[in-house]
Amino acid sequence: MSKCEVQDQAGFALVVVEGEVDMSWSNDLRQAILGPLNAGRPCMVDLSAVAYIDSSGIAALVEGYQKAKGAGTFFGLVAVSDAVRSVLELARLDQVFPMYENLEQAEASLS
Amino acid sequence: MNVSEQGECILHLEFEARVDNLKAIRPQVDETAVAEGFDEKTADQLVLAIDEACANVIRHAYEYKPGSVILNIYREDGDLVFVLEDFAESIDCSSIKPRKLDEVRPGGLGLNLIDQIMDSWEFVNSADGKGNVLIMKKQLPKKAKTAHVQM
Numbered sequence: 154m155s156k157c158e159v160q161d162q163a164g165f166a167l168v169v170v171e172g173e174v175d176m177s178w179s180n181d182l183r184q185a186i187l188g189p190l191n192a193g194r195p196c197m198v199d200l201s202a203v204a205y206i207d208s209s210g211i212a213a214l215v216e217g218y219q220k221a222k223g224a225g226t227f228f229g230l231v232a233v234s235d236a237v238r239s240v241l242e243l244a245r246l247d248q249v250f251p252m253y254e255n256l257e258q259a260e261a262s263l264s
Numbered sequence: 265m266n267v268s269e270q271g272e273c274i275l276h277l278e279f280e281a282r283v284d285n286l287k288a289i290r291p292q293v294d295e296t297a298v299a300e301g302f303d304e305k306t307a308d309q310l311v312l313a314i315d316e317a318c319a320n321v322i323r324h325a326y327e328y329k330p331g332s333v334i335l336n337i338y339r340e341d342g343d344l345v346f347v348l349e350d351f352a353e354s355i356d357c358s359s360i361k362p363r364k365l366d367e368v369r370p371g372g373l374g375l376n377l378i379d380q381i382m383d384s385w386e387f388v389n390s391a392d393g394k395g396n397v398l399i400m401k402k403q404l405p406k407k408a409k410t411a412h413v414q415m
Contacts, residue, residue, distance in 0.1 A: 177284050209319065219370070243380050
């Protein structure tokens with residue numbers, strides 16, 4: 154089952170994504186990411202349980218990154234799965250996003 | 265299996281141009297690629313390329329309106345050939361180019377991914393003037409040679 158859920162963490166919002174991200178629901182992911190960023194809140198996206206992502210899912214991540222950059226807040230990726238990393242590399246975006254191995258590392262970067 | 269002028273057809277799919285059909289297409293492409301000898305990583309990439317091509321048909325050719333799509337996969341002269349056909353208004357094939365990847369912006373990545381993954385691709389208009397055909401080729405992996413050891 155594919156889904157995304159926004160969890161409130163101390164100091165940032167964590168969007169936890171599961172399943173296969175494609176254009177049938179990538180707009181849900183986009184909204185989940187932009188919600189906290191529009192409120193000026195830092196946002197991290199946990200991608201550990203993502204088995205597949207297409208360019209529309211990658212576009213949602215890029216939009217989050219650009220939104221955060223423009224708003225002077227923070228956007229990063231946590232526990233990026235091999236499936237996602239492979240597509241980021243193909244799109245030459247693997248050096249663009251701040252990426253953290255786990256939530257603890259992500260939290261430490263914001264403290 | 266069919267044998268056509270394009271080689272041996274090893275997968276034939278006809279489906280409605282709807283985003284909720286993409287999930288069912290991916291495993292069939294994956295199984296075909298693996299059966300043809302591609303490693304898991306390359307098979308995953310081929311799935312991505314075909315998914316992006318189908319998404320482009322839904323988004324750009326049919327503009328989310330109802331329509332039919334045909335995907336045929338052929339084995340031909342050492343290549344796996346993917347032929348994706350739609351029946352939407354013909355587009356200007358010369359206008360379709362991948363964008364520069366050094367621009368960090370959302371959107372427009374699908375054709376880049378196809379370009380990165382496939383050895384070659386080309387858009388052609390259907391022979392009857394209605395619709396578009398995207399032909400993508402990937403060289404089949406070479407079969408492992410048996411080692412001969414002289415004692």
